[in-house]
Amino acid sequence: MSQKNNNSQLTKLADLGEFEVINHITKDFVIQNDSTIEGIGDDAAVLDFNNKQVVVSSDMLVEGIHFNLSYMPLKHLGYKSVVANLSDIYSMNANCTQITVNIAVSNRFSLESLDELYFGINAACKKYGVDLVGGDTTSSNKGLIISITAIGSVDSKSVVKRSGAKINDLIVLSGDIGSAYLGLQVLEREKEVFKVNPRNQPDLSKYSYIIQRQLKPEARKDVIGFFESVKLTPTSMIDVSDGLSSEIMHICLHSKVGCDIYEDKIPVSDELMSSCEEFNLNSTTVALSGGEDYELLFTINQEDYDKIKNSNDFTVIGHITDLKKGNNLITKAQQSIPITSQGWKSF
Amino acid sequence: MSQKNNNSQLTKLADLGEFEVINHITKDFVIQNDSTIEGIGDDAAVLDFNNKQVVVSSDMLVEGIHFNLSYMPLKHLGYKSVVANLSDIYSMNANCTQITVNIAVSNRFSLESLDELYFGINAACKKYGVDLVGGDTTSSNKGLIISITAIGSVDSKSVVKRSGAKINDLIVLSGDIGSAYLGLQVLEREKEVFKVNPRNQPDLSKYSYIIQRQLKPEARKDVIGFFESVKLTPTSMIDVSDGLSSEIMHICLHSKVGCDIYEDKIPVSDELMSSCEEFNLNSTTVALSGGEDYELLFTINQEDYDKIKNSNDFTVIGHITDLKKGNNLITKAQQSIPITSQGWKSF
Numbered sequence: 001m002s003q004k005n006n007n008s009q010l011t012k013l014a015d016l017g018e019f020e021v022i023n024h025i026t027k028d029f030v031i032q033n034d035s036t037i038e039g040i041g042d043d044a045a046v047l048d049f050n051n052k053q054v055v056v057s058s059d060m061l062v063e064g065i066h067f068n069l070s071y072m073p074l075k076h077l078g079y080k081s082v083v084a085n086l087s088d089i090y091s092m093n094a095n096c097t098q099i100t101v102n103i104a105v106s107n108r109f110s111l112e113s114l115d116e117l118y119f120g121i122n123a124a125c126k127k128y129g130v131d132l133v134g135g136d137t138t139s140s141n142k143g144l145i146i147s148i149t150a151i152g153s154v155d156s157k158s159v160v161k162r163s164g165a166k167i168n169d170l171i172v173l174s175g176d177i178g179s180a181y182l183g184l185q186v187l188e189r190e191k192e193v194f195k196v197n198p199r200n201q202p203d204l205s206k207y208s209y210i211i212q213r214q215l216k217p218e219a220r221k222d223v224i225g226f227f228e229s230v231k232l233t234p235t236s237m238i239d240v241s242d243g244l245s246s247e248i249m250h251i252c253l254h255s256k257v258g259c260d261i262y263e264d265k266i267p268v269s270d271e272l273m274s275s276c277e278e279f280n281l282n283s284t285t286v287a288l289s290g291g292e293d294y295e296l297l298f299t300i301n302q303e304d305y306d307k308i309k310n311s312n313d314f315t316v317i318g319h320i321t322d323l324k325k326g327n328n329l330i331t332k333a334q335q336s337i338p339i340t341s342q343g344w345k346s347f
Numbered sequence: 348m349s350q351k352n353n354n355s356q357l358t359k360l361a362d363l364g365e366f367e368v369i370n371h372i373t374k375d376f377v378i379q380n381d382s383t384i385e386g387i388g389d390d391a392a393v394l395d396f397n398n399k400q401v402v403v404s405s406d407m408l409v410e411g412i413h414f415n416l417s418y419m420p421l422k423h424l425g426y427k428s429v430v431a432n433l434s435d436i437y438s439m440n441a442n443c444t445q446i447t448v449n450i451a452v453s454n455r456f457s458l459e460s461l462d463e464l465y466f467g468i469n470a471a472c473k474k475y476g477v478d479l480v481g482g483d484t485t486s487s488n489k490g491l492i493i494s495i496t497a498i499g500s501v502d503s504k505s506v507v508k509r510s511g512a513k514i515n516d517l518i519v520l521s522g523d524i525g526s527a528y529l530g531l532q533v534l535e536r537e538k539e540v541f542k543v544n545p546r547n548q549p550d551l552s553k554y555s556y557i558i559q560r561q562l563k564p565e566a567r568k569d570v571i572g573f574f575e576s577v578k579l580t581p582t583s584m585i586d587v588s589d590g591l592s593s594e595i596m597h598i599c600l601h602s603k604v605g606c607d608i609y610e611d612k613i614p615v616s617d618e619l620m621s622s623c624e625e626f627n628l629n630s631t632t633v634a635l636s637g638g639e640d641y642e643l644l645f646t647i648n649q650e651d652y653d654k655i656k657n658s659n660d661f662t663v664i665g666h667i668t669d670l671k672k673g674n675n676l677i678t679k680a681q682q683s684i685p686i687t688s689q690g691w692k693s694f
Contacts, residue, residue, distance in 0.1 A: 010457035013486070021484055024458065029469055029479045033444045035500065036478040045480030047445060049500055050397035058447035058496060060483040065451075097380045098394060100405035102494045104412075110357035111371065118372040125376060131383040132376045133392030136407040137368050139360070140492070147449045147483075147494030149405060153382065153396055 041254070042161050043088040043238060044152075053159055055096075055152040057088035063143035071187040074113055076215045077146075078120025084241060085150035086128055087219040087294040091239035092161070093227065094154035098133045099125070102147040104140035117144075128221055158233055160298070165236040165255035169299040169320040171248070174223050174313055176267040177240055178283065181290025182275050183207065183214030209271045217294045223313075230307040234298035245288040245339045247297050249327055255299075258325040261318035261339065264332050288329070288339070388601070389508050390435040390585060391499075400506055402443075402499040404435035410490035418534040421460055423562045424493075425467025431588060432497035433475055434566040434641040438586035439508070440574065441501035445480045446472070449494040451487035464491075475568055505580055507645070512583040512602035516646040516667040518595065521570050521660055523614040524587055525630065528637025529622050530554065530561030556618045564641045570660070577654040581645035592635040592686045594644050596674055602646075605672040608665035608686065611679050635676070635686070 013021060026040050037053065038046035044057035061067060061081055069077070082099060089096040101121060105114065114137075125132055130150070186207045193200055204211060219239075227233065236255055238247045244266070252259050266287045276283040299320055300308070308314045318330075327339040360368060373387050384400065385393040391404035408414060408428055416424070429446060436443040448468060452461065461484075472479055477497075533554045540547055551558060566586075574580065583602055585594045591613070599606050613634045623630040646667055647655070655661045665677075674686040 010459050012454070013452065013456055013458060013461070014454050016458065021458065021461070024462075026465070026479065028465075029472060031478050032472075032476050033478050035444050036480055039478055039480045040482075045445065045447070047480070047498065049399035049401055052396035052399070054396055054401060054498075056445070056447060056481060056496075056498065058449050058482050058494075060449040060451055060485050060492075060494060062451050062485060062487050062492075064488045065486055097382050098392065098403070100392070100403060100496055102405050102407040104407055104409050104492060105360065107359070107361050109360055111360060111363065111368065112357050114360070114368070114372055118375075122376055125379075129379050131378050131380050131386055132373065133383055133386045133394070134403060135387075135405050136494075137372070138407050138409055139412055140409050141411045142489045145407075145409075145451060145487070145492050145494075147405075147407060147492075149403075149447055149496035151394065151401075151403065151498075 038161065043091045044094070046092065046159055048156070051156060053094070053154050053156045055089050055092045055094040055154060056149065057085055058147070058149045059085050059088070060145065060147045062145050069144070071191055072215065074116035075120035075123070078117040079124045080215070080217055081146045081148055082121055082124035082130070083217050083219045083294060085148045086124070086130065086221065087239040087241060089150050089152040090219055090221055090224050091237050091296060092152070092154065093158050093224055093233065093237060094152040095224065096128060096130050096150050096152040098131045098151040100133060100149045101135040103135070104138050104145040106140050106142055106144070109144065128219065160234050160237040162236055162238050162251050162254035165251050165257050165299040165320045166301070167257060167320055167322055168302060169235050170302055170305060170316050171259060171261065171297070171299055171318040171320065172308060173240070173267060173295055173297050173315050173317050174220050175293070175295040176269045176272070177244055177293045177295055178287035178290045179210040179213040179269050179272045180217060180292040181286055182272055182279070183210035183212070185279055186211060186275065187214065207271065207275060209269055210275060213293065217292060219294050220296045223296050226311070232300065232304050232307045234300050237296060237298035240293045240295045240297050241291055243289045243291045244297065249339065251297070251299065252327050255320070256323050258321040258323050259318055259327050260321055260330055260336070261328070262330045265315060265317040267315040267317070385508065390438040391441070393439065393506055395503070398503060400441070400501050400503045402436050402439045402441040402501060403496065404432055405494070405496045406432050406435070407492065407494045409492050416491070418538055419562065421463035422467035422470070425464040426471045427562070427564055428493045428495055429468055429471035429477070430564050430566045430641060432495045433471070433477065433568065434586040434588060436497050436499040437566055437568055437571050438584050438643060439499070439501065440505050440571055440580065440584060441499040442571065443475060443477050443497050443499040445478045445498040447480060447496045448482040450482070451485050451492040453487050453489055453491070456491065475566065507581050507584040509583055509585050509598050509601035512598050512604050512646040512667045513648070514604060514667055514669055515649060516582050517649055517652060517663050518606060518608065518644070518646055518665040518667065519655065520614060520642060520644050520662050520664050521567050522640070522642040523616045523619070524591055524640045524642055525634035525637045526557040526560040526616050526619045527564060527639040528633055529619055529626070529628070530557035530559070532626055533558060533622065534561065554618065554622060556616055557622060560640065564639060566641050567643045570643050573658070579647065579651050579654045581647050584643060584645035587638070587640045587642045587644050589638045590636045591644065596686065598644070598646065599674050602667070603670050605668040605670050606665055606674050607668055607677055607683070608675070609677045612662060612664040614662040
């Protein structure tokens, strides 16, 4: 059997990046339905039913790969799993209306632990006004696997894809980034401390913001509502799930443009700055490469700047340039260095 | 942590059936969107976007639980995974238009084995005219997990649910049933033989139909097309994935009716009959309890009988009765015995 991988000519998945694997396995698929407007390649697919654009996104989380139950309470995991999918729908400028949740759990799980998980899923459904409309619950050989599909809708003229950024557009970020990654570092460290001294009661209060960003992130539905209220349609948008550098590269690749991002403009929290110092990490590296912040990264026409300039929630971090100029970070020392993707690699 | 299940007061999932677990975890969820017409409880959810009914179904398959790669070639597995989801959409009398596929694979998988899997997925997409529009590919700690969401559409007046069966309706089955289960028994037996004598080359030709029903089942899109061509809308419908007894009980439960099913009417293949003899199995038990046939079980008003009577593909196997009469099998000896669910239990 080929999947036993004992033939040295076979290609190990670990040798490829996630995007390479996806590109490889999907290259032979051909779109056959008029209702499929956008297939694979954006945060979500776009379908058309009676001129209503229906947006669909799917995501899978595996215990030991994407989450660790030793510091991720199940209700938070349920909440975060939903948020991660909603974020993909919002990043299309769509409203999320339904989700399906498939889970596989090992027999060691109790009904009460499933209750905790679904309590978190339900809390997210209530908060974001989303209906759980289906799913499959089955057993796994090992651990917990969660697979969620989110469905939303948007008027056809309002869909925002990765591919619409134009030269001179402003690059804007909601909220701040990097904190979710640093929160994970704190939790990982405390887990190691706990192994050595289980009686140790750590004081994590000075990390409360960055831990919350890791354990209970929110999706930016409010930003989509804000866009509607000020009649702003971004030219392109993506959510920051894999890290800023990876996301801006997606926008530039799909839009066939370049970008200049200004290091001193990247919004980070005070807690991120102080914790980076403690962990001896470079805050810019963390902000560029850390994932799971679920903020929205979008581009707008310069004429629309007035619509966002009075909000503290948005930061202009750069602008779109010509494709030939590439993707660059302008450092605090005014040096221009190429941005490389250091986003999440699943294999 | 509660999921460690070391508290004796916790409820083991293994003590509950799949439906009990699903009912339990979903009981607190409230529908919030006007676009959600039907949530959990049927083969697929029904959504409404601009008066077009959009149908969504999700399914998860776990290696070692739902399939065994030692006798299930990956391309067949990919094909069957899609077919199982399409079948849920067709059972709503809807056409399937899009799927998303999430997979988690261990690092032992090669790119070539993923290719095989997606070759099968693509073959099903092509055959059924379905677009792959998204999905997530990630690593697992152990084995292969496939999670598929299928999306279809149907005019609102044509949606067929489990809940519409009325007293005196005829109960009809497409094709024949039980063979997929028996095909699995043959494959399991050959696997044991192979362990003892790997040089043994079994002659499986006399099992070709039942093995094909297990390894490469088809979903009954053609039946949906037939309904349209003769202007027949069943009063209720479900696909036979978990076994006839389980499926007819779902229809009766949701429709608040009873049923009489006639043992001598249940359609089975000649190969099933001869193989049952060889395996010393009762063919009625296999037909009632075996799953994965993906045939359609539906009810029609007696006035519609003329529309199906000339097709060899449909068999009237019984009729709907009053709720108080319960669900009964009328045996060949004219005895009436209660039907009990012996369908698939995932835990």
